[in-house]
Amino acid sequence: xxxxxxxxxxxxxxxxxxxxxxxxxxxxxxxxxxxxxxxxxxxxxxxxxxxxxxxxxxxxxxxxxxxxxxxxxxxxxxxxxxxxxxxxxxxxxxxxxxxxxxxxxxxxxxxxxxxxxxxxxxxxxxxxxxxxxxxxxxxxxxxxxxxxxxxxxxxxxxxxxxxxxxxxxxxxxxxxxxxxxxxxxxxxxxxxxxxxxxxxxxxxxxxxxxxxxxxxxxxxxxxxxxxxxxxxxxxxxxxxxxxxxxxxxxxxxxxxxxxxxxxxxxxxxxxxxxxxxxxxxxxxxxxxxxxxxxxxxxxxxxxxx
Numbered sequence: 559x560x561x562x563x564x565x566x567x568x569x570x571x572x573x574x575x576x577x578x579x580x581x582x583x584x585x586x587x588x589x590x591x592x593x594x595x596x597x598x599x600x601x602x603x604x605x606x607x608x609x610x611x612x613x614x615x616x617x618x619x620x621x622x623x624x625x626x627x628x629x630x631x632x633x634x635x636x637x638x639x640x641x642x643x644x645x646x647x648x649x650x651x652x653x654x655x656x657x658x659x660x661x662x663x664x665x666x667x668x669x670x671x672x673x674x675x676x677x678x679x680x681x682x683x684x685x686x687x688x689x690x691x692x693x694x695x696x697x698x699x700x701x702x703x704x705x706x707x708x709x710x711x712x713x714x715x716x717x718x719x720x721x722x723x724x725x726x727x728x729x730x731x732x733x734x735x736x737x738x739x740x741x742x743x744x745x746x747x748x749x750x751x752x753x754x755x756x757x758x759x760x761x762x763x764x765x766x767x768x769x770x771x772x773x774x775x776x777x778x779x780x781x782x783x784x785x786x787x788x789x790x791x792x793x794x795x796x797x798x799x800x801x802x803x804x805x806x807x808x809x810x811x812x813x814x815x816x817x818x819x820x821x822x823x824x825x826x827x828x829x830x831x832x833x834x835x836x837x838x839x840x841x842x843x844x845x846x847x848x849x850x851x852x853x854x855x856x857x858x859x860x861x862x863x
Contacts, residue, residue, distance in 0.1 A: 595763035601640030615844025631655035712745030763789030777824035
């Protein structure tokens with residue numbers, strides 16, 4: 559879910575249906591999540607992947623009396639389970655935080671659970687038989703965040719996620735994602751107000767991946783992948799007022815460069831760790847930051863060839 563990362567910092571078209579795809583041995587080697595952008599590659603049958611990402615971003619400004627630093631934090635776990643070779647179940651549980659510092663001294667700080675997500679993705683097109691891989695599916699947004707602490711909206715919601723990817727089989731591969739979300743009954747952030755708002759949002763991202771190193775050795779595999787990413791979002795939010803809030807749209811952009819190392823065992827267990835440096839573009843959101851990511855993928859059952 560690319561929108562969670564875009565909250566901290568800020569597709570493709572194809573024709574036909576995939577048929578008679580060639581069976582292949584399950585391999586948890588295809589990286590299916592960059593740092594900002596997701597991909598269209600779903601988990602193989604009876605495999606699970608757990609992704610943890612820690613994000614920090616900050617924006618510095620000059621105010622009367624000195625320097626103001628606005629810091630944002632995001633910690634999330636994303637679990638992907640391959641229900642079939644094409645159908646995947648996703649669960650995302652995030653924690654968000656914010657901190658404001660004046661001349662290096664913390665003036666305010668809040669951390670709490672953010673809104674969670676449960677989704678299904680189905681791979682409609684596969685590069686086995688088509689020019690690209692196309693995956694999409696619905697998502698349910700759960701109001702597990704805190705409206706008072708600014709980590710939730712107080713409303714269940716819906717989203718639709720679309721991802722398209724292309725792997726040329728050489729040193730380069732491409733990811734792109736687009737996500738639309740709707741919160742029909744978001745709470746007013748103005749204290750004492752019972753007003754509700756309908757909020758919409760869109761998030762998009764693309765990643766160019768480069769295989770800097772892939773080295774198999776005695777059933778094991780080492781790889782180093784480099785990611786160059788861009789992303790953005792337009793999200794509606796509630797601006798608090800004196801007696802009632804108002805709805806406004808916020809546009810944000812981000813560019814990022816990252817690197818990730820992966821190790822695959824002979825039993826098809828994949829462990830990856832990486833770091834990225836995002837840069838915010840425009841007046842909204844953090845100006846710079848860092849993302850640290852850990853991925854663990856386990857194949858529980860070998861499919862018959």
